[in-house]
Amino acid sequence: MENRRRDVAVNAVGHAAKAGKTPAFERQRQRFFWLLLAPVLAILAVVTLLPTLYLLVTSFTPLNLANPATAWDFSDPLVNYRTLLTDDRLHNSFWVQAKLSVVTVVLQLLFGLVVALLLNMRTPLMNALRTSFLVPMVLPPIVVAIIWKVLYSPDISPAWWLFQLLGWNVQTPITDASWALTAIIVADTWEWFPFTMIIILAALAMMPEEQREAAEVDGASIWQLTWYITLPYLKGTLLVAGLFRLIDSIKTFPLIYILTDGGPGSVTEVSNYYIFVQSFSFSYIGYSAAVTMVLLAMIVVLSWVIIRAVSGGSNAQE
Amino acid sequence: MPRSKLDAAARRNRILANTIVIALAIITLLPFLWFVVMSFKPADDIFAGIDGFFFTPTLENYTSLWNDRFAGSMLNSFITSSVSTILALVIGTPGAYALSRATMKQERTFSLLILASRMAPPVAFAIPYFLVYRYMGLLDTRTGLILVYLTFNLALVVWLMRNFFDATPRALEEAAWIDGASLWKTFMVIVLPMSGPALVTTAILCFLYSWNDFFFALTLTRNNAMTAPVEVVNFMNYEGWEWGKIAAGGTLIMVPVLAFSLLMRKYLVAGMTAGAVKG
Amino acid sequence: MKRDDRTAAETAASAGLFRRDVLKFALAGSALAAVGLRAPAVLANAKPFEGVTLRGACFQHIFHTYIQKLLPEFEEQTGMKVEFDLQAFPVYNQRMDLELSTHGSSYDFCNITHSFSGRWISAGWLTPLNDFLNDPNKTAADFDPDDFVSGTQIAYIDANKQLHGFAWEAGAMLLAASRFDILDKEGIAMPTTLAGMIDVCKAIHNKNGVAAFVADRLHHWNFPPYLMGFGGKVFRDPPRDLMPVLDTPEVIEAATYYSELLSNYCPPGVLSYTDDQAMRNQLAGRANMRINAMSWLLPLAKSDDSRVKDTVRFALMPEGPAGGFPACNANAYGIPAGSNQKDAAWAFIQWATSKKTFERTALEMGGLATPRRSIIEDPRYKEALTINGQDIASMYLDVLERSGREGYMAYRTVPIWPQTGEKINKAIERIASGQADAATSMKAAQAEAVEDIKKAGVKL
Known part of the structure; x- marks a missing residue:
């Protein structure tokens, strides 16, 4: 981003001055760039914009696959949006989503930060072990879900062997209304803390040494160093990493599909999952499209916030 | 001799940090390793509870x-x-x-x-x-x-x-x-x-x-x-x-x-x- | 299959056989007589389907494994090749639902899952079979559709008396106690009423480390028999009046009863149990009683993994104040509307559900959840199903017949059942996990069900 900014400035001011650059060449260059860009924009439009438009149009019909007459029926275009306002299960799903997203993002930032700060000491042992922290993140999410299903199934879980040995009678959290969401949160945090960790590590690697060294010479303790120098430096990074995770957390699917199926009752049913059930189990396509539009709107707003935050962040660093 | 004291403290910190990292790495990898090990277990041992902790590895899950x-x-x-x-x-x-x-x-x-x-x-x-x-x-x-x-x-x-x-x-x-x-x-x-x-x-x-x-x-x-x-x-x-x-x-x-x-x-x-x- | 080389005379002689009893209405108007003395053209040819590749989809079930073992003979005789796509039960239902909605031709035959039968048939996604049945060129005379026990067929007949499938499996709910010895020691007999069953549970729960009861999480299959036993109903009068009635005092009472059973007398974690997990608990002798379809209970006596072979006892499902309504279902083979090879598909279905095939799958291979009366009444079948001195075969037949006669399973075969069933499932989970009391939860289920049915465009 910084580079681009600088280049833009160079483009604007000094290009013509550089050897061999005529306005004609400049025009040719712009044409060439558009030529390169055109296929991407065209294909992106076809594979993402068109479907979104189709989704929008569908959201104004009561389309239900089991009832062909409902296709292209625009007699009551807002019916889905009205239903949406009174659908308690949907509202509950937004609430579940909010709880899941906020708690997992906070936990992932926390764990990611702690592990990154530790690993940043870069002892040989740590450099060797570093890769092992990446494992949860690169595993296929469906495998992660199955792994946790194993851990949460008393018949086969090593944890429950231990509980049995200790004589504890522990319920499995995935069927317990007050613990099911926690079970998902634990699994999700395990899966994604490595993501925040590597982002923080990358930022730490670029941290200027001078300030730290100066403080060290002044006799600051390791805690003081972390609190007064490292953390303020990481503020922007934490924000961005958190926002990325926040948006991704809206996509949580395999964990819920495998672990709880949205239950017990609806305590772990997030919006994404609710839409899936409505559209692909009961083929209420029109209604699902309307709910999806609402979700998309929320994501666009969040994405916009990210872009602002990222550009803002780099401004601050400049 | 503050210098060597400092070194000793730094070494202690490093050992402590190393230990914590090892522990964290184990915790992180355990669920994953458990799963991989399970893929080599005979069906009976999977349900055998603690008795199935030691088992003769088999490839039957893979071949089937x-x-x-x-x-x-x-x-x-x-x-x-x-x-x-x-x-x-x-x-x-x-x-x-x-x-x-x-x-x-x-x-x-x-x-x-x-x-x-x-x-x-x-x-x-x-x-x-x-x-x-x-x-x-x-x-x-x-x-x-x-x-x-x-x-x-x-x-x-x-x-x-x-x-x-x-x-x-x-x-x-x-x-x-x-x-x-x-x-x-x-x-x-x-x-x-x-x-x-x-x-x-x-x-x-x-x-x-x-x-x-x-x-x-x-x-x-x-x-x-x-x-x-x-x-x-x-x-x-x-x-x-x-x-x-x-x-x-x-x-x-x-x-x-x-x-x-x-x-x-x-x-x-x-x-x-x-x-x-x-x- | 020796059908091919039968003579024309034989065919004609037995042609009259297949209009009878239950399916008479479905087959009325057959032009059999006109066809006279000709052998079924399709079946008489050697290899009439040479070069045809038939593709079918089903959920994974041992029966299809049996069929696949027998297939080479069938393929040899007809010349066609049959391929199965088998998927896990929930995955299969969801995907086949979507697949059928596309009217695609990827499958020539498929399993019709009982609880989706109403939805799929009423949407016109399946092929009516009457024309095939009525055509002696396409249907062998000894196929004998009336031989299927009525309870296994009603789900596949629509309002216009068109038949859409033939069962390959039948389910009849029974009660099995894996450790009857524990009851016996206390001087308790197998319970015959729901009230009595709770008393038994109280007396034996966690004695000898055995939970009194176990169930799986498919509450929309398990719970309605209790609901009806207490005098409740799912819909007011299915299939004509689909107004849900899930918030009546009877239903709330039944939900209270059933959830209590789950929370107080089952092993911990029961709410997440799949069919298989529930069965394993019984097989290992960790849980005592279970009420479910016979195929989930027979392994207690037949499986090599069973530690309770000698102590297992069976009984009819205990009755409630309003009577007994043991659930009955049947999964069937049908032909998707979009199939391009319907004749070949019918030839396959006819073979796979013929008496001869069932004789082998049920009597030789051990697939005892079979829908044909002639097999159930076979002495060899009776013998196989006489367990610890009890005659299970007649219990099984009793339930199949009762549900067919009384028609109380109609709730399960209406088009909007899948959605409504999901509401019931969630309602029970809410009660059993302590999120809501029965009255609140069932009232919510009622409101959700009504809302959902409106969304589906059904007038109430």
């Missing part, structure tokens, strides 16, 4: 799994992931270059479009794709999956490669132009060769995301194009969960991504942090 169907689904996974990755790179890289070098008023709009299509929940695309594929006969085809993977892969390529191009100096290109090389030739001969590492990074991530996809494969395929992650879930059959087979299947699915990630850790980390750390 390696029928035509699972092999076929692995092949589907492989083909759809690689083709989609290659397509996205071929189409996206020139575009990313242009976006990086050109001065365009619409830049922020493009960024938003690209970011949003990367961020959109799969279900937003799955519904319209499902409806359209019904009519086009693309349901349950590899082509259909490859196309749908472009929704996130293309955005990823543009996003990552533009970051890379932004960070590369333009001196070489400009020198080539002065020498009279055409714009296209400059791109092919100068720019692309120096993008090697970035292309590798991007390719790994695209492959990883496509390979790991579960949602699209679940909703847009039936059997012909079914990918390995869906096939593994399929082992939850009417007669119950075949844990041994599930573990073996899951292990096989993670082998390629794990191998990739570990061999190319540096690239992978570079790719994943690119978006967030530098913007």
